[in-house]
Amino acid sequence: MKKVLIINLLLLVAASGEAQIATVGSPHFDVQGPLYVRQNYHTLNKASNGWVAWGIRDISTSEATISLSNINNAFFQGNVGIGTSSSLAKLHVANSSISLTSTNSSDANLIIQGTSSTRSTSEGAALGFVVPADIDGSNFWQQGRILVTPENTNNANASGRMYLQTRYHGNGAWNWRKNLVLNSSGSVGVGTENTGTHKLAVEGTIGAREIKVEATGWSDFVFENDYELRTLEEVEEHIAKKGHLPEIPNKAEVTENGINLGEMNAKLLQKIEELTLYLIEQNKEIQELQKEVSALKNE
Structure with missing residues (x-):
């Protein structure tokens, strides 16, 4: 039997500690406050808009996973907190501290994954920074990014290389500069990833007010x-x-x-x-x- 889709979700309001009921149905999925899924599985479906949303919760805990699919763009008004109810920015991710010596493959507060069918030393995961390209504040373009790629092609042994890059226009095309490159060997390249045996390699000249060389002997x-x-x-x-x-x-x-x-x-x-x-x-x-x-x- 077909019924009008109305699913009641229990919302826990942190300020008052009282349970509230929110109605989810056509045409909007509008929830105010923290979302807590009481059942093991809820499904929301609006075929005309082509979206599906669901929540899954382990009955032994109070945690829930909210997923959205078939949605090109999702809009969240206000700050979004992950791991915190007191978000201080548009996206605030809070998690336990990560040890400097930790070698776990997924030890991070925020993971940005670049998916690919193969592994290439020229492809990776990037965090981009977008600013207006026009002086009137329009035409947004990615002007800078942090890109991480594998440094080798050995299977299941992906040493990392990190690039700090800015975008520039030259010779009729847009390109990315290798402003700063951090290699897995611990070496740093300025304008190049080829550091040779040096801890610091610079492609170009160096300007400084003073350079101090710690010598081991004198004349x-x-x-x-x-x-x-x-x-x-x-x-x-x-x-x-x-x-x-x-x-x-x-x-x-x-x-x-x-x-x-x-x-x-x-x-x-x-x-x-x-x-x-x-x-x-x-x-x-x-x-x-x-x-x-x-x-x-x-x-």
């Missing part, structure tokens, strides 16, 4: 009494044969391997200190020569 050993300072003749011979100063890498080595900033500064200081010793020695010799010249003049 003051040049001033120690047992330091063997090359003669200028030995330095001249080395330059003639190899085309660069001793202890300093040549052009080919720098081109292939680059330079270690702290190490190179120490080597340059070593050469400055050696040059200082040469000047001190030459100054002594000049003074001696001046004394001899003065003595010859007096004679």
